[in-house]
Amino acid sequence: MSETFFAPCPRGLEALLAEELRACGATHVEVTHGGVSSEGDWAYAYRANLESRIATRLLWKVGFTRYRSEEEIYRLASAVTWARHFDTINTMRINVTSIKSPLKSLNFVTLRIKDGICDHFRQIRGGRPDVDTVSPDMRIHAFLTEETCTLYLDTSGEPLYKRGFKRAKVEAPLKENLAAGILKISGWQPGQTLLDPMCGSGTFLIEAAQMALDIAPGLARSFAFEKFRHFDAELWREIRRAAERRQRDEPELPIFGSDIDPRQLANAEANLAAAGLAGKVELLVCDVLDLEAPDDEGVMVSNPPYGVRLSSGDELQDWYPKLGDTLKRGYAGWNCYFLTADLEMAKRIGLKATKRTPLMNGDLDCRVFEFKVVAGQNRG
Known part of the structure; x- marks a missing residue:
């Protein structure tokens, strides 16, 4: 029925x-x-x-x-x-x-x-x-x-973005379903190089690693429908077994994360371990402005500071052009995606946004700005 x-x-x-x-x-x-x-x-x-x-x-x-x-x-x-x-x-x-x-x-x-x-x-x-x-x-x-x-x-119980394993928290965590959606907006595919240079607690990294290994996001948790009187336990076991059988196991993935704060990296490492992904993702303590691209081409996704989170507006006005310079200098061949509530980011960064996708991050009206960085890209 x-x-x-x-x-x-x-x-x-x-x-x-x-x-x-x-x-x-x-x-x-x-x-x-x-x-x-x-x-x-x-x-x-x-x-x-x-x-x-x-x-x-x-x-x-x-x-x-x-x-x-x-x-x-x-x-x-x-x-x-x-x-x-x-x-x-x-x-x-x-x-x-x-x-x-x-x-x-x-x-x-x-x-x-x-x-x-x-x-x-x-x-x-x-x-x-x-x-x-x-x-x-x-x-x-x-x-x-x-x-x-x-x-x-x-039928779900706890919200589905609560995957059942994330432990360490940071000041402004990004919900898992929003991170997964942004990865899909970016067009990133398993096997491609992925970088989050301001990774915080590692939400983008965990979602990407699960996608790369074909791990169903709900395998580590329970659901409200399991308490329904008409719950079909055998059917549920079959569906779970099918998901478990298709999982892949690879020792390392071309997924990279960095953050200027070593405490944030410790949080990301703890969350990756809790998700059963220890050692799959490479982490580095580094300022995004000093970070070298891990590959000749790839996809960058990030939820950078935008006033509400970590920095003041004046600091951001100075920082965005530096970020634009970094992308232009070291990330030719990369497609970069930034979620931000600062709708002036594209103008301040000094690079032409090739796409702007409206999204709501909780109550914040945000955009995902796409920057396709090419060699010798003109600024302004």
């Missing part, structure tokens, strides 16, 4: 996510603002959770209604057959988001949805699930438009 799903993702990566979901077996794929809707069976849902590098989570549509008041939303919540999906021993959390909803209080809507779910369980099971806002077994998501309410049951 085909079910309907919605997968949110960082804004700007919807088309790339649609490609991923089709590869997992999705049908009726439709790109919308901030995510992708799709249809498929439970094998598809399991596979999408395991394999998607870009989705934030996979939501299963379980209810829909038009509404004019909170009571109609309550009736929808009480009518969904929740007791077929999970039990009273499971904890739950309810998240409500809206666009142009006329209702005055989303908190009250959340309360009425909770009341509807609990009343359903009392009627069917004689008890009700407890609420856990920190680490629930089940996450119920409600999305309100001006006239409609859709209820989803989260």
Whole structure:
């Protein structure tokens, strides 16, 4: 039986996510603002959770209604057959988001949805699930438009960008699904040389190494669907085994990372080790302005400092032209990609951006600037 799903993702990566979901077996794929809707069976849902590098989570549509008041939303919540999906021993959390909803209080809507779910369980099971806002077994998501309410049951649990292994943290970590999307935007392919010269905790490096070794991003973690009452454990074992069998093992990869701060490199090294990638990536303590290219050509990706993160605006105005000089002098033949919230970066760096891709990094309106560096490239 085909079910309907919605997968949110960082804004700007919807088309790339649609490609991923089709590869997992999705049908009726439709790109919308901030995510992708799709249809498929439970094998598809399991596979999408395991394999998607870009989705934030996979939501299963379980209810829909038009509404004019909170009571109609309550009736929808009480009518969904929740007791077929999970039990009273499971904890739950309810998240409500809206666009142009006329209702005055989303908190009250959340309360009425909770009341509807609990009343359903009392009627069917004689008890009700407890609420856990920190680490629930089940996450119920409600999305309100001006006239409609859709209820989803989260098949993922923790966000999918939480791969299950990253340990060391830095001041401004880049989410894994955004890093994976930027790698795909860059066109980098396994086997090509890749460099992140300001690698921080190593997010780009880990995502690239997993892609190079064909490691499914969800192999190290668990998912909410494993607690569903209709969970097919044998089907899930088969899907996991297929992913494990296709993994490759190479002693070293042409993937390089550097950072001016040795503490950041220690974080990256710890995270690579936690991901089972110790020794696969070459790390170096070095200022990007002094770093020699590790190959004659390759792809550079980075999330440089842009005021919000590490440096003041005045420092950046002086630093960007130096970065441009470094690229021009030492990286002819390289394609360079920088994620930044500083929309003036392309003008300040002194090189012509060949492409600008809008992306949202959390609440920050960002761009991925592409610079194709050629020998003797003119500045300004």
